[in-house]
Structure formats: C-alpha cells, structure tokens
Amino acid sequence: MxxxxxxxxxxxxxxxxxxxxxxxxxxxxxxxxxxxxxxxIANEGKIHLGYMYANDPSRSTARMMMQGALAFAPFFARYLELPADALALSRPAAYVVHRDSQRSVEQVAHYLADVHALLREASEGRRDAYFGHDLSGDLRPWSDAEREEAFDPSIALAVFDSPEVAIDPLAxxxxxxxxxxxxxxxxxxxxxxxxxxxxxxxxxxxxxxxxxxxxxxxxxxxxxxxxxxxxxxxxxxxxxxxPWLHRLKYGVSFRLPEHVPLPPSATFVSGPFGEVVSYRDGLTYLTWYPVCLKAISSEVAPPHWQTYPAEPLHSELLEGTLQAMAQFVPSLRNVDVAELQDVTVKGGAIVAWGATDIYDPASELHxxxxxxxxxxxxxxxxxxxxxxxxxxxxxxxxxxxxxxxxx
Ligand SMILES: Cc1cc2nc3c(=O)[nH]c(=O)nc-3n(C[C@H](O)[C@H](O)[C@H](O)COP(=O)(O)OP(=O)(O)OC[C@H]3O[C@@H](n4cnc5c(N)ncnc54)[C@H](O)[C@@H]3O)c2cc1C
CATH class of the missing domain: 3.50.50.60 (FAD/NAD(P)-binding domain)
Known part of the structure; x- marks a missing residue:
C-alpha cells in the first residue's frame, strides 16, 4: 500500500x-x-485544554480540545523520541475576563470550573500526558491585589490561573x-x-x-x-x-528590553480579544483580534496570504498590537518599539465553520x-x-x- x-x-x-x-x-x-x-508556524502554539470556548455551552469543543491536548506530547514523545516535558515552553496562561466579555464573570468562572472537572476526569491515569504537568489542582482565582498589579483592573474584571501552556511552533x-x-x-x-x-x-x-x-x-x-x-x-x-470562513490572523513576538518585567501569559475571554504568551526563554507573543484580524474570505480558496507581512503592514501590526494591549497590561506600557529585539510578525489562515465573525456571540466560530x-x-x-x-x-x-x- x-x-x-x-x-x-x-x-x-x-x-x-x-x-x-x-x-x-x-x-x-x-x-x-x-x-x-x-x-x-504562524501560530503561538497554545495547546488548548478547552478553557477558551465558553461560548460553546455544550462543552463539546472543550472535550474535543482536551482529547487533542492530552495526545499532543505523547505523540511527539513516540515519534520524535522527545521527553514529555521537552516542548512546554510558555508560562501557564491566566484566563482573564475582559470588561466587554460576551460572558459574565460568573458564567466564565462556572465554565472554567466545569471544563477543569472534565479535564481531571479525562486525564485520570494519564497525569503526565500534558507535558508532565499536574492537572489535579484547582483553577485559583487571583486576589484583587494580584489582578491590579498585572492588569488594568477596570478592564480585567477577574483572573483565574490555568495549567494551559504553549509550545514554540518554530522549534x-x-x-x-x-x-x-x-x-x-x-x-x-x-x-x-x-x-x-x-x-x-x-x-x-x-x-x-x-x-x-x-x-x-x-x-x-x-x-x-x-x-x-x-x-x-x-x-x-x-x-x-x-458556510465556512477563512480568517487571516497575525500575531507579533519579540524580546523585551531587560529593564521591562515580563508580562504574565494571559488569555482574554470571551469574544474578540487576544492573548499574551510569555515563553520561558523570554520571548513574548501578542495577538489582539481587532488589530490582528486582517481579512476574511468565504471563497472555496482564500487569497494567497503572506505568512510574514511586508511593510507597512509589519509595523502597523507590531505597533497597533502593542499599543492596544498596553492599555490593560501595564508591563507593556512605555515600551519603545525601537528597543525590541528579535521582532517577528507572522500570521496565517484560520479555517472554521461559520458565517459571521466572533463579534457575534452566536457565531459558529465559537x-x-x-x-x-x-x-x-x-x-x-x-x-x-x-x-x-x-x-x-x-x-x-x-x-x-x-x-x-x-x-
Ligand atoms: C495566528 C494564528 C494563531 C493560531 N494559534 C493557535 C494556537 O495557539 N493553538 C492551536 O491549536 N491552533 C492555533 N492556530 C491554528 C493552527 O495554526 C492550525 O489549525 C494548523 O496549523 C493547521 O494545520 P496545518 O499545520 O497542517 O496547516 P498548514 O501549516 O497551513 O499546512 C497546510 C500545508 O498545505 C500546503 N498547501 C496548501 N494548498 C496546497 C496545494 N494546492 N498544493 C500543495 N500544497 C498545498 C501549504 O503550503 C501548507 O504547508 C492558529 C492559527 C493562526 C493563523
């Protein structure tokens, strides 16, 4: 054969x-x-455990994602002969409920707790499957003091720890x-x-x-x-x-100057927001939907979109994303773009069922x-x-x- x-x-x-x-x-x-x-290679490598999909009340997306996530590291351990923890490169993501979230703080808190219970069940007897991380703990809510230090508290209404990590897709x-x-x-x-x-x-x-x-x-x-x-x-x-949609989304990554504290890994929910991924080697990745979503196509074949955009789009994405996220992530404030090292702007197509963008809470994209x-x-x-x-x-x-x- x-x-x-x-x-x-x-x-x-x-x-x-x-x-x-x-x-x-x-x-x-x-x-x-x-x-x-x-x-x-155009993505931030988040290995989804399902916490992001609070707009799918059936929990089917969460169940699907955790099935994939628990198979991810074991697959590469088997076929690339990598130790289970060799790929986990980001700090775990905090889930942050944005002021304009399509779900209330209570709904998100309930959803996260539900998904985490499902995850515990799914990972029983496979404790090491998710990059060797222990998934048995609770999703700790942050204190007000912690939230106020890391984010603008008028925008970040609540924050919960999660064990979710991202791998470096280039590596x-x-x-x-x-x-x-x-x-x-x-x-x-x-x-x-x-x-x-x-x-x-x-x-x-x-x-x-x-x-x-x-x-x-x-x-x-x-x-x-x-x-x-x-x-x-x-x-x-x-x-x-x-119906389906091809969406062109970008993200930016860089190393901050030494005097700037690294931001926490954070995923903003629930709706057209984005995330900060803070890799353990000091790389910071940002994506902010309103800035980074650059095209949508419902054609059978989308246009040939560039993975690495040329100027002026490159600078527009870098500066726009940084500026948008600095409004509520204080460690990104006062960062001079000229001081950033190893800057990369990259993006690609996201293919999914749906007829309307994620600004619509009922969109199938959720x-x-x-x-x-x-x-x-x-x-x-x-x-x-x-x-x-x-x-x-x-x-x-x-x-x-x-x-x-x-x-
Ligand atoms: C900005 C962004 C962030 C994302 N973040 C995440 C994330 O954090 N976590 C996550 O789980 N997923 C994420 N995704 C989604 C993830 O990247 C995709 O689901 C996944 O990479 C798609 O599968 P693939 O790697 O095989 O696709 P691709 O890498 O696009 O592979 C398809 C290949 O087919 C080739 N090809 C296409 N047409 C032809 C043709 N006619 N003939 C020959 N070759 C052809 C292309 O050259 C390409 O190499 C993100 C996507 C984007 C764009």
Whole structure:
C-alpha cells in the first residue's frame, strides 16, 4: 500500500509519521519549498485544554480540545523520541475576563470550573500526558491585589490561573522536519502544487504542477491542505453543505528590553480579544483580534496570504498590537518599539465553520468540535481545526488507513 499525503503542515507531517510507524510508505506533497511554512508556524502554539470556548455551552469543543491536548506530547514523545516535558515552553496562561466579555464573570468562572472537572476526569491515569504537568489542582482565582498589579483592573474584571501552556511552533517544526528528513519511507515532494485528485479505477492519481505536470498513483490519499483543502475536495464533488470562513490572523513576538518585567501569559475571554504568551526563554507573543484580524474570505480558496507581512503592514501590526494591549497590561506600557529585539510578525489562515465573525456571540466560530477525519472510500479529508488536534487526528487517520484492506 502507498499513501499520498497532501499538505506538509503539522497535520500532514504528523499523518506521514503515524503512517510510516504502521509500516505504510508515504509521499508527502507541499507547494512551498519547505515543510511547515504556513499556519503550522504562524501560530503561538497554545495547546488548548478547552478553557477558551465558553461560548460553546455544550462543552463539546472543550472535550474535543482536551482529547487533542492530552495526545499532543505523547505523540511527539513516540515519534520524535522527545521527553514529555521537552516542548512546554510558555508560562501557564491566566484566563482573564475582559470588561466587554460576551460572558459574565460568573458564567466564565462556572465554565472554567466545569471544563477543569472534565479535564481531571479525562486525564485520570494519564497525569503526565500534558507535558508532565499536574492537572489535579484547582483553577485559583487571583486576589484583587494580584489582578491590579498585572492588569488594568477596570478592564480585567477577574483572573483565574490555568495549567494551559504553549509550545514554540518554530522549534517543533524544526524537530519534525529533521525527523522526516531521516525517514526513508517518507518521500517529500516540495514545490508541488496539487491541482486535483482523480479516480483511476483501483486507486487515485494525485495531479500536481511542479517544474512539469506530475501524476502519481496511490491506494489512499489524505487531504491535509488546511486552507487549500476545500478546492481539492470540491473537484471530487465534496462541497460542504454549510458556510465556512477563512480568517487571516497575525500575531507579533519579540524580546523585551531587560529593564521591562515580563508580562504574565494571559488569555482574554470571551469574544474578540487576544492573548499574551510569555515563553520561558523570554520571548513574548501578542495577538489582539481587532488589530490582528486582517481579512476574511468565504471563497472555496482564500487569497494567497503572506505568512510574514511586508511593510507597512509589519509595523502597523507590531505597533497597533502593542499599543492596544498596553492599555490593560501595564508591563507593556512605555515600551519603545525601537528597543525590541528579535521582532517577528507572522500570521496565517484560520479555517472554521461559520458565517459571521466572533463579534457575534452566536457565531459558529465559537465552536470547534465538528472537525477531524472524513473518509469517502480511500480518500480522507482532515480538518485539524487547531494545531492542538493535529497529532490526535494523525493517529485516527493512520489507524483507519492501516485497518482498511488494501485494494
Ligand atoms: C495566528 C494564528 C494563531 C493560531 N494559534 C493557535 C494556537 O495557539 N493553538 C492551536 O491549536 N491552533 C492555533 N492556530 C491554528 C493552527 O495554526 C492550525 O489549525 C494548523 O496549523 C493547521 O494545520 P496545518 O499545520 O497542517 O496547516 P498548514 O501549516 O497551513 O499546512 C497546510 C500545508 O498545505 C500546503 N498547501 C496548501 N494548498 C496546497 C496545494 N494546492 N498544493 C500543495 N500544497 C498545498 C501549504 O503550503 C501548507 O504547508 C492558529 C492559527 C493562526 C493563523
């Protein structure tokens, strides 16, 4: 059996690793000249435990996220031979209820406690699964004094500790690239723009344009193209019967000057806000939705959005985000942009079901559980929904392919 995996983002790379571990050779396609060059590295690497999704009252998104989060470190421990705690690089996030939150402080507090109880249940007997962190403690509410010191208390109405951490996606990408380069059963086809997947009687032909037109035969094909996924599915007659949005979102990261205290990792809920991720190595990542959301597309294929924006957008995002967040994170006040080191501005597409933006509390974007592997015969389309979920769905997809009878 031979499998064509379309898309060398984190989802495609994880599927390739999970397939070869089951003895199945893979050809991995990407249109760029490097694996892991798009959304996989354009994010802040938060490994979601579900606390963010207070606008999904069913708790289904939280349940889904914790399933992915608890599979994340074990997957890389298995396939990259990394110790469980090797990837946890940020300080745990405090959850902050913003003054304009779509949920009240009481609702958020109740939601967080509920999710944490579900997490304790889900992690029983797997205490080390989340980067070796102990998940058995309570979500401690901050005292007024602590809240007033770290944030503007008129905007940050309540703060709760959480155990949620972020990995550094660039560091992870480098480890994954190295592992794939060492794996003879994964053939990588870079600079191959996949244009269609055609039935050829007993299997599929992946059609791609590289230096010349290429056509290659496989028994199974996995579509893990993220923002390129719908185009290929549609050519196979698989058009979703519901609305979706591609949103272009950016984030900025830098090292603060030594005299500036590092801000706490903080996620502002519930609505169009953002977060501060404070990595243990001193890097600070910021994203603020009203500044960093730059485009929305409901087309089958979104425009080709740049991962690293050029000027003047680069400066606009850096200065705008810093200015917006400095209003309620005092340690970001009086920071001179010229003093920042290692500045990066990066972003990418977020693909999700929904017709309205998250300013609408009823938007489907506030839910993220109708995701995963959809198989039509031996053609598998994978929507990870979040980086968090990629390893989990990789094992689901690989197990499905390995368990199917070869044609
Ligand atoms: C700003 C931002 C912040 C985010 N923060 C988080 C977070 O903190 N936590 C979290 O869990 N998730 C987060 N996400 C979501 C997460 O990044 C994505 O869910 C995940 O990376 C998508 O899967 P992927 O890595 O496989 O996608 P990608 O990296 O986009 O991989 C898809 C690959 O397919 C290739 N491709 C596309 N079309 C074609 C074609 N026709 N032919 C050949 N190749 C093609 C692309 O070049 C690309 O390499 C964030 C996303 C953004 C944009």
């Amino acid at each position: 031979r499998v064509g995996v379309l898309g060398g983002g984190l989802q495609g790379c994880c599927i390739a690793l999970a397939l070869v571990a089951r003895g199945i050779p893979v050809v991995l396609y990407d249109r760029n000249n490097r694996l892991l060059s798009r959304a996989a 992870l990408a480098e480890l994954v690239r190295r592992r794939i380069a060492q794996e003879p059963a994964i053939e990588v086809r870079l600079n191959h723009d996949v244009t269609s997947v055609e039935d050829d009687g007993s299997g599929f032909a992946v059609c791609a344009t590289a230096e010349s037109y290429q056509r290659e035969r496989f028994d199974h094909v996995v579509n893990a193209l993220w923002d390129g996924r719908f185009v290929i599915n549609e050519k196979r007659g698989l058009r979703p019967g519901r 839910r993220r559980f109708e995701i995963g592997v959809t198989s039509t015969g031996n053609f598998h389309s994978v929507d990870p929904g979040k980086l968090t979920m990629a390893p989990y769905f990789a094992d689901v997809c690989a197990a499905r392919i390995a368990g199917s009878s070869a044609p």
